[in-house]
Structure formats: C-alpha cells, structure tokens
Amino acid sequence: MKFITTIALVFTYYTSVACDVCGAVSNNQSLGILPQYYKHFVGIQYQYRSFNSVHPSVFEGMPSQNSSEYYQTVQIWGKVNISNRLQLFAFVPYQYNNQQTDVSSISIRGMGDASLLAMGTIVRTPDSVKNVKHLLLAGAGIKAPTANMNKTATLGNALNLQTGTGSWDIVLSGNYTIRNNKSGVNTDVSYVITTPSSNYKYGNRFSMGITGFLWYKTGNWALQPQVGIRYDLALHDYNNYSQKWLDRNTGGYISYTNIGIQLFHKRIGLQTNYAIPIWHNYAKGNVKAISRYDIGLLYFF
Amino acid sequence: MKLFKHFTVIILFIAFSGCQKDNYTPQPNKVKINISSLYDGQYIHNRDTVWLEGKISYISNLHGYSIVLKNKEQNKELFAYYEHTHNNEVSFKKYWINTLTDSTNLLLLITGEIDHDGNNGIKELNLVSQP
Numbered sequence: 001m002k003f004i005t006t007i008a009l010v011f012t013y014y015t016s017v018a019c020d021v022c023g024a025v026s027n028n029q030s031l032g033i034l035p036q037y038y039k040h041f042v043g044i045q046y047q048y049r050s051f052n053s054v055h056p057s058v059f060e061g062m063p064s065q066n067s068s069e070y071y072q073t074v075q076i077w078g079k080v081n082i083s084n085r086l087q088l089f090a091f092v093p094y095q096y097n098n099q100q101t102d103v104s105s106i107s108i109r110g111m112g113d114a115s116l117l118a119m120g121t122i123v124r125t126p127d128s129v130k131n132v133k134h135l136l137l138a139g140a141g142i143k144a145p146t147a148n149m150n151k152t153a154t155l156g157n158a159l160n161l162q163t164g165t166g167s168w169d170i171v172l173s174g175n176y177t178i179r180n181n182k183s184g185v186n187t188d189v190s191y192v193i194t195t196p197s198s199n200y201k202y203g204n205r206f207s208m209g210i211t212g213f214l215w216y217k218t219g220n221w222a223l224q225p226q227v228g229i230r231y232d233l234a235l236h237d238y239n240n241y242s243q244k245w246l247d248r249n250t251g252g253y254i255s256y257t258n259i260g261i262q263l264f265h266k267r268i269g270l271q272t273n274y275a276i277p278i279w280h281n282y283a284k285g286n287v288k289a290i291s292r293y294d295i296g297l298l299y300f301f
Numbered sequence: 302m303k304l305f306k307h308f309t310v311i312i313l314f315i316a317f318s319g320c321q322k323d324n325y326t327p328q329p330n331k332v333k334i335n336i337s338s339l340y341d342g343q344y345i346h347n348r349d350t351v352w353l354e355g356k357i358s359y360i361s362n363l364h365g366y367s368i369v370l371k372n373k374e375q376n377k378e379l380f381a382y383y384e385h386t387h388n389n390e391v392s393f394k395k396y397w398i399n400t401l402t403d404s405t406n407l408l409l410l411i412t413g414e415i416d417h418d419g420n421n422g423i424k425e426l427n428l429v430s431q432p
Contacts, residue, residue, distance in 0.1 A: 058365040058414040059383050122304065172311065191315050200362070204319060235321055240361035246323035249417060 038267065038300035042078035045296035047071075054286045065101060069160065072096045073112065082118075089117040089141070097161040106161060108150045113164040117141030117171060135177040143169040145197065166197035179215075186211045186228075196241040203235030203251045211258075222264040230256045230275070234282070252282030254289050269298035332413040332422020333358045339409065344429045349399045351428075353380075357413040358390040359422070365414040370397055373406040373427070401430045 048071070055065040075093040082088055093112035098105065119139035125132075147164020170193040177186045192205040211228030237250040260273030277289040338354035345351050357366050363386055370380040380397040393411075407428040414421045 055385070056417060058385065058417055059367060060419065062383060065385065172315070174311075193318050203321075206315075206319075235319060243361070244322045244324040245361055246321055246325055248323075248325075 039081035040079060041269075041298050041300045042076070043269075043296055043298035045073075045075045045077060045294060047073040047075070047292070047294040049292045050290040052288045052290060053283075056286065067099050067101045070098045070100075072098075075112075085121045087119045087121075087137075087139075089115075089119065091115040091117075093163075095147075095163040097163065099161055108161040108163060110148055110150060110163045112147050113143050114146045115141060115143040115171070117173065119173065119175075130181075132178060132180055135175075137173075137175040139173050141171040141173070143171060143192075165194070165202055166200075167195050167202065169194045181215070183212070183214050186213070196238070199241050201238040201241040203237050205235070206233040207231070220266050224262040224264075225259075226261070227259050228257070229278075230258060232256075249284055249286075252280070252284070252287070254280040254282055256289070256292065258292075267300045269300065271296045271298070327415055327418070327420035328360065329415060329420050329422045331360045332363075332415060334411045334413060334422060334424035336409070336411060336424065336426055339426055339428065341426050342429065343426075344431055345399050345407075346430075347399055347402055347432050351397045351399055353382075353395045353397065353409065354393065355411065356390065356392050357411065357422075359413060359415055360389070361415070362387050362389060363391060363413050364416055366391060366393065367410075367412045367414075368393060368395055369410045369412075370428075371408045371410070372401070373408040375405075379407070399430055402432050404429070404431050406430075 050071070051069045053067050053069060055067070057064055073093050073095050075091055077089065077091045080088045080090075092114045094110070095112045096107065096109040098107045117139060118141060119137045121135070122138050123134055123136035125134045143165075145164055145166045145168060147162065147166075149164075149166065150162060171190060172193070173188070173190040175186065175188040177184055179185070187210050188208070190205075190207045194202045194204055207230065209228055209230035211226050213224055213226035216223045231253065232255070233253045234251045236246050236248055239245055239247045255278050256275040257278050258273055258275035260271065262269065262271040264270075272293070272295040274291070274293040276291055280287075280289055282289070334355065334357050336353070336355040338352040351370075353368050353370070357363060365383065365385045367384070368380070368382040369378060371378055379401075380395075382393075382395055384391070384393070407430055409426040409428060411424045411426075412421050413423075
C-alpha cells in the first residue's frame with residue numbers, strides 16, 4: 001500500500017504583544033500529519049488557547065492586575081505541490097481575542113497575519129521500500145503584517161489582544177519523520193526571525209516537537225492517534241530596537257504535552273489535538289498557559 | 302556531507318540571530334510632560350472645574366502614568382488617577398472640582414513610568430486654591 005505520510009512540518013505563527021508581562025504568548029500550530037498521495041489540499045481550522053496573566057503594577061504600593069486571555073483563531077490554509085520536491089503552504093487566519101479582568105472584558109476580532117511557507121523534500125525513501133521509511137523536509141517562509149492595528153486595544157494589558165504583530169517575519173522550518181507501516185515518530189523544528197516594527201521588535205521564536213503516532217487503516221477509512229511533547233521558546237523583545245533596549249520582562253518558554261487524533265476518509269481529513277502545559281516560565285512567571293486545542297477539516301485534491 | 306554543511310550553516314545562522322544585545326539604560330530625563338490646561342502658580346477657586354490636560358512622551362514605551370493632586374500643606378490626596386499604558390506618547394484629560402473652602406496650596410504631580418523598576422519622569426505644578 002502506497003501511503004506515505006508527511007508529518008508536522010510545524011509551522012509557527014505568532015500573536016505576540018507589545019506588553020511586557022501580558023499573556024498572549026506565542027501561537028504555535030502544527031500542520032499535523034498529512035497524507036502525501038494527494039498533491040494539494042485546502043482546510044479550515046479552529047484553534048483555542050487560554051492564559052492567565054499577572055501584571056505587576058508600575059506604581060508603588062498599587063496591587064497587581066490579574067487577567068485571563070482567550071484566543072480563538074479560525075484559519076483557512078492549504079498546500080500546493082509545485083513539484084515533486086517543493087510544496088507551498090499558505091495560511092490566512094481570522095482571530096477573536098478576549099481578555100477578562102476583575103472589572104472589564106475586552107474583545108478584539110479581525111484578520112490576523114497571513115503567512116506563506118515553501119518546504120523542500122531533502123530526503124525521501126522511495127515508495128518501493130517496504131520497511132522503515134524516512135522523510136526530511138526543510139524550508140522557509142514569511143509572515144506578512146496583514147492584520148489591522150485595532151485602536152480599542154492600545155492601552156494597558158489590552159495590547160496583547162491585537163490580532164497581528166505589525167512586522168514581517170522570516171520562518172525557518174525543518175521536519176523529520178521515521179516510520180514503518182503501523183507507527184512512526186516525527187520531529188519538527190521551527191525558528192522565527194522577527195523584524196522590528198515601529199522600533200519595537202518581538203523576540204525570535206524557537207519551537208520543537210516530537211510526536212509518536214500509530215496508523216490503522218480499514219477500507220477507505222484511516223485513523224491516526226498521536227501523542228507528543230512540544231517546547232516553545234521566545235527570546236526577549238526589544239522595546240526600543242534602534243537603541244537595543246531589551247525588555248527582560250518578556251520572553252520565556254512553555255512546554256506542552258499533547259494528544260490528538262486524525263481521521264481520513266477518501267478525500268476528507270479531520271484532525272483534532274488537545275495540549276496542556278507541563279513546564280512554563282513566561283514573562284518572568286507572570287503568564288501561565290492553561291490549555292490549547294484545535295480541530296480542523298481538510299479536503300484533498 | 303553537503304547536507305551536513307547546510308545544516309551547520311543553518312544552526313550557526315540561528316545561533317547568531319539568537320544573540321541579544323542589551324544597551325538598556327533608563328533615561329527618566331527624556332520623559333517629556335506637558336500640562337496644557339494649567340500653569341505654575343495658577344489660582345483656582347471653590348467650585349471651579351479644574352481640567353488636568355496634557356501629553357506625556359518618552360523615547361521608548363511608557364509603561365504607565367499617574368496624575369495626583371495634593372493638598373500641599375496637609376499632604377492629602379485630592380485627586381488620583383493611574384493608567385497602565387504601553388505607548389511612546391499618551392494624552393490625558395481629566396478634571397477635578399474644587400470643593401475646598403479654605404485658602405491653601407496645592408501640588409499637581411504628573412508621573413510617567415518608563416519601566417517596572419521604579420524609573421520615572423515627574424512634572425510638578427504648584428496651584429493655589431482660594432475660596
């Protein structure tokens with residue numbers, strides 16, 4: 001059975017903020033495990049993330065401000081095979097972000113930052129090989145500042161509700177999969193190099209994940225449960241990039257463990273994933289990730 | 302071998318781009334505070350609506366600002382407003398109604414906070430309340 005899957009060239013895009021110890025850290029997403037027997041696909045994905053944040057007061061003797069942030073993203077995305085060795089991915093997100101404090105609730109919605117990613121096949125075991133197969137992909141892309149700055153979120157902690165970063169970012173991505181007919185392991189790495197916007201520069205981001213998966217197939221149906229671990233690291237932001245003023249209250253790491261399942265039937269794919277944080281130290285410990293889940297529908301052609 | 306060479310170049314590039322230079326030096330003297338609605342030594346009278354209006358700017362992100370009006374002789378706060386912000390420039394427009402019936406000296410303090418370490422720029426304005 002000719003059925004090679006490409007796993008999770010994890011592409012990362014970010015909804016970072018210009019608020020040093022606010023929530024809304026990185027927004028990472030995985031492409032998931034995608035069948036390679038169709039050249040192209042288009043999909044819609046819903047993602048939910050939540051955080052609790054503490055913002056220490058800048059005023060002496062004043063109490064800290066607590067808030068909860070909820071980020072919901074609906075994203076249209078797709079893949080086109082340009083050639084046997086080159087694939088193009090595009091992402092167009094729409095976001096609904098909400099922040100709740102003891103005294104207020106603010107919601108911002110709008111288009112996020114769109115992205116384009118080109119991935120090349122570096123190593124691929126021929127389909128004729130029956131045993132262990134390898135697939136190594138690597139590529140790069142850009143994230144464009146297509147989101148509009150929302151004027152209702154320009155004060156205080158609400159800044160982290162913006163649906164985009166305002167900057168052009170460069171994405172480097174690598175993905176390696178080893179598998180046999182019934183199971184496999186995928187490792188993916190991505191690194192985002194940010195650029196300054198209005199003299200503010202978000203810290204570069206690194207993300208790495210390892211996912212183990214099983215593969216069951218009956219007739220036109222295929223089921224793929226998976227479990228993994230992910231580590232996201234964000235460097236500090238520059239709040240005055242021309243002067244190289246680093247804001248050490250920003251950045252940090254979050255590590256998730258996740259469990260997911262993918263279901264394929266003919267040209268349709270359904271994928272869902274749930275992740276909970278296991279270790280984190282973000283914004284000097286002032287931001288705590290709560291949970292993250294996503295669900296998506298794919299159409300292959 | 303070629304693959305290894307490419308991999309090495311990418312890792313070196315990532316390591317280089319991950320280096321973060323830090324020249325941060327707080328410069329509270331670069332906080333500019335302009336109070337447009339009042340001047341130093343201004344007299345205000347009982348029942349006057351006193352507008353506290355102006356602009357605060359800094360060469361980088363401000364982290365917050367405060368407006369405090371005090372009875373200078375009693376060191377008692379008559380009005381206080383605190384705003385957490387993350388802009389290079391903020392405008393403020395607040396008001397206070399003078400309910401004081403005695404003649405007394407007041408002090409208006411506008412503070413622009415530039416980080417979470419207590420660095421700030423302050424502008425003071427002396428006012429005189431009269432019945």
